[in-house]
Amino acid sequence: MELTDKHQIVIKKLASGRFFSTQQLADELAVSRTSAWNYLKALERMGFELHAVSGKGTRFKQALELLEAEQIINNISADKRALVARLDLLDVCPSTNHHLLQQNSLKPLPNGVVCLAEMQTMGRGRLGKAWVSPYGQNIYASFIWSFKSGIAALSGLSLACGVAVCRALEELGLSGHGLKWPNDILWQGKKLGGILVEIQGESQGGYSVVVGIGINYQMSSQASTDIDQPWVDICTAYGGEIGRNKLAAKLIERVLDMLASYEATGLAPYVKPWNDFDCYKNKNVRILSGEKVTQGVAKGISPSGELVLLKPSGETQLIMSGEVSLRLSEC
Numbered sequence: 018m019e020l021t022d023k024h025q026i027v028i029k030k031l032a033s034g035r036f037f038s039t040q041q042l043a044d045e046l047a048v049s050r051t052s053a054w055n056y057l058k059a060l061e062r063m064g065f066e067l068h069a070v071s072g073k074g075t076r077f078k079q080a081l082e083l084l085e086a087e088q089i090i091n092n093i094s095a096d097k098r099a100l101v102a103r104l105d106l107l108d109v110c111p112s113t114n115h116h117l118l119q120q121n122s123l124k125p126l127p128n129g130v131v132c133l134a135e136m137q138t139m140g141r142g143r144l145g146k147a148w149v150s151p152y153g154q155n156i157y158a159s160f161i162w163s164f165k166s167g168i169a170a171l172s173g174l175s176l177a178c179g180v181a182v183c184r185a186l187e188e189l190g191l192s193g194h195g196l197k198w199p200n201d202i203l204w205q206g207k208k209l210g211g212i213l214v215e216i217q218g219e220s221q222g223g224y225s226v227v228v229g230i231g232i233n234y235q236m237s238s239q240a241s242t243d244i245d246q247p248w249v250d251i252c253t254a255y256g257g258e259i260g261r262n263k264l265a266a267k268l269i270e271r272v273l274d275m276l277a278s279y280e281a282t283g284l285a286p287y288v289k290p291w292n293d294f295d296c297y298k299n300k301n302v303r304i305l306s307g308e309k310v311t312q313g314v315a316k317g318i319s320p321s322g323e324l325v326l327l328k329p330s331g332e333t334q335l336i337m338s339g340e341v342s343l344r345l346s347e348c
């Protein structure tokens with residue numbers, strides 16, 4: 018369903034968490050009460066959770082802090098602001114990664130274009146999975162950067178990005194978070210966010226890379242019914258609200274800072290920090306690759322970003338990320 022200007026007016030009013038009568042909404046929208054009621058019903062069908070009380074009106078069950086470009090830019094530290102070439106703040110889109118990839122294929126984008134959306138209708142995750150992306154509850158952010166180096170040099174980029182995200186969360190006062198190889202952000206073993214790097218070849222050689230980051234901020238249980246693993250959001254992990262705009266700003270600051278230096282440094286400066294953030298270090302794990310299962314003890318990442326697996330035979334195996342999944346073993 019497409020969100021019209023009128024839907025957006027209703028969303029902006031109800032985002033405050035205050036009650037509005039149908040008549041008040043009808044006046045705001047300059048429509049009849051029946052139409053105002055229909056707009057509310059349409060939002061409910063889209064997944065917004067409404068709370069109606071007779072005599073008071075209707076409100077969102079949970080207030081939403083909507084994204085505001087000015088607030089985001091002002092929250093980025095002054096010395097990093099110039100890294101943002103452009104901020105595309107979208108209401109609803111299929112996927113912020115798709116938005117940048119499509120724009121870049123029409124006309125090459127400069128480094129540092131950032132796309133944020135309130136909602137994704139076809140959010141994509143790793144291994145072809147969907148990324149649950151309800152309106153106003155999480156962060157969906159994508160960044161574009163071009164690299165002259167070959168594709169092999171870019172293989173560590175999602176790991177470096179994981180470190181950038183963890184540092185951003187740390188700077189905002191969160192603790193207890195870390196990384197699961199290759200690119201999951203966890204808090205106390207539950208999934209807090211993920212990173213999806215997509216690469217587009219360029220005719221002059223070189224590559225454009227789109228780094229997509231999804232962070233659960235304050236997700237309702239209704240929105241999350243399709244998530245097939247234990248998850249958590251920032252507000253639960255932090256025990257309060259960090260602020261969605263503040264979080265977006267800090268992510269932009271840290272991720273663009275990493276992207277701006279990655280061509281020169283590669284993965285090297287991120288290997289130790291990655292291993293310090295590793296949640297699975299020295300844990301018994303299984304590596305799933307199609308039907309194949311490999312067991313061992315996770316020993317962090319190698320200098321080139323493979324997972325180091327110590328097998329029961331005593332032999333060490335390096336696992337490339339590709340199409341594999343990592344699971345904790347029961348034992």
Ligand code: BTN
Nearest residue numbers: 112140141142143211212229231
């Ligand atoms: C994962 O599977 O863990 C990676 C999830 C990546 C989700 C983000 S949300 C912003 C960007 N747009 C997408 O469609 N996916 C990424």
